[in-house]
Each structure stands twice: as C-alpha cells, then as structure tokens.
Amino acid sequence: MRCPKCGFRDDKVIDSRQSRDGSSIRRRRVCLQCAFRFTTYEEIERSDIRVIKRDRTHEIFDRRKLANSLAKACEKRPVSLVTLEQAVDDIIHELETNGREINSAEIGTKVLSKLRDIDEVAYLRYASVHRRFEEIEDFMEEVRALGRRVKTNAAQRELFPPAEQPANHGRV
Numbered sequence: 001m002r003c004p005k006c007g008f009r010d011d012k013v014i015d016s017r018q019s020r021d022g023s024s025i026r027r028r029r030v031c032l033q034c035a036f037r038f039t040t041y042e043e044i045e046r047s048d049i050r051v052i053k054r055d056r057t058h059e060i061f062d063r064r065k066l067a068n069s070l071a072k073a074c075e076k077r078p079v080s081l082v083t084l085e086q087a088v089d090d091i092i093h094e095l096e097t098n099g100r101e102i103n104s105a106e107i108g109t110k111v112l113s114k115l116r117d118i119d120e121v122a123y124l125r126y127a128s129v130h131r132r133f134e135e136i137e138d139f140m141e142e143v144r145a146l147g148r149r150v151k152t153n154a155a156q157r158e159l160f161p162p163a164e165q166p167a168n169h170g171r172v
C-alpha cells in the first residue's frame, strides 16, 4: 500500500481488526520509510446492491461513499472512528435486509436516525445537506427541538451564525 505521505510502497500492518458483523477488516499500517501511520479497509464488494437515486438513475452501492458522508458530517466532532465504522456497518446491515434495490432517500433516513444518536451537530449538518425540507421552518423547528435538548448552543451557532440568518428564505 502506497504511503499517503511520502509515496513509499512498503509498509507494515500494526493492527488488524474485524468489524462487528465481520463484513470488513480495518488495518492500521505504518510506512517503513517515514513511519507515517494510516488505515486501510478491506471489504466485500457490494456489487449486488443497487441504489436508486432521486432522478431514477441507478448506481452500485458504495460503502466508502456512505462512510465519507458520515465522516464529513462528523468532522471536528467528538466522534471516534470506531463509532463511525459501527454506524456504517449497522446501516449496511439494515439496508441489506431490505433487498437489493435501495432508494437513496432511504439511505439518507437511516443515516439521519444513526447520527441523531451519535452527535446532534453532525445530525443537523447531514440533514441540512441531504434532506429536502419542505419549508425552511421545518428545519428551524428541528433545530429548536434539538436546542431544548442540547445544553450548549453549539448546533445553532454553527449552522446559523448571526450574519447568515435565513430570514426570508423562500417566503413571500
């Protein structure tokens, strides 16, 4: 595996761990030239699951894409890699029981319900990007509902900095 830092092509595996459901293996590696540590994942190719997108086109389910969208939502949040991986495993497991064709909206809903339990800021970030709120008010209502539960106002401050309040969004 090529070192992402120096490009050297030889490394040593220092830790190898199977995901809870045994569908993927996570390997911790160290570059033999610069000692940079990085992680690789080995998994079964899910070419049997198709995702139907909003525009009705299809694509092959991609675990990495799902993992990336969760990781992006949890960026700089106190969420461990293990928690994220477990969430991805859970989501895939749930999706698999639903058959070979999945709606992208269905994936989004499952991600949201996971993130809601993991980290509220991450949940709101994901929701704001992936969920089509009928009205911005619905979204504000979600924020207010969360605000009652979140002790700090971190979520609101992050998503709605004072200068960018969406006061008249879409409304006459």
Ligand SMILES: [Zn+2]
Pocket: 003, 004, 005, 006, 007, 008, 031, 032, 033, 034, 035, 036
């Ligand atoms: Zn290196």
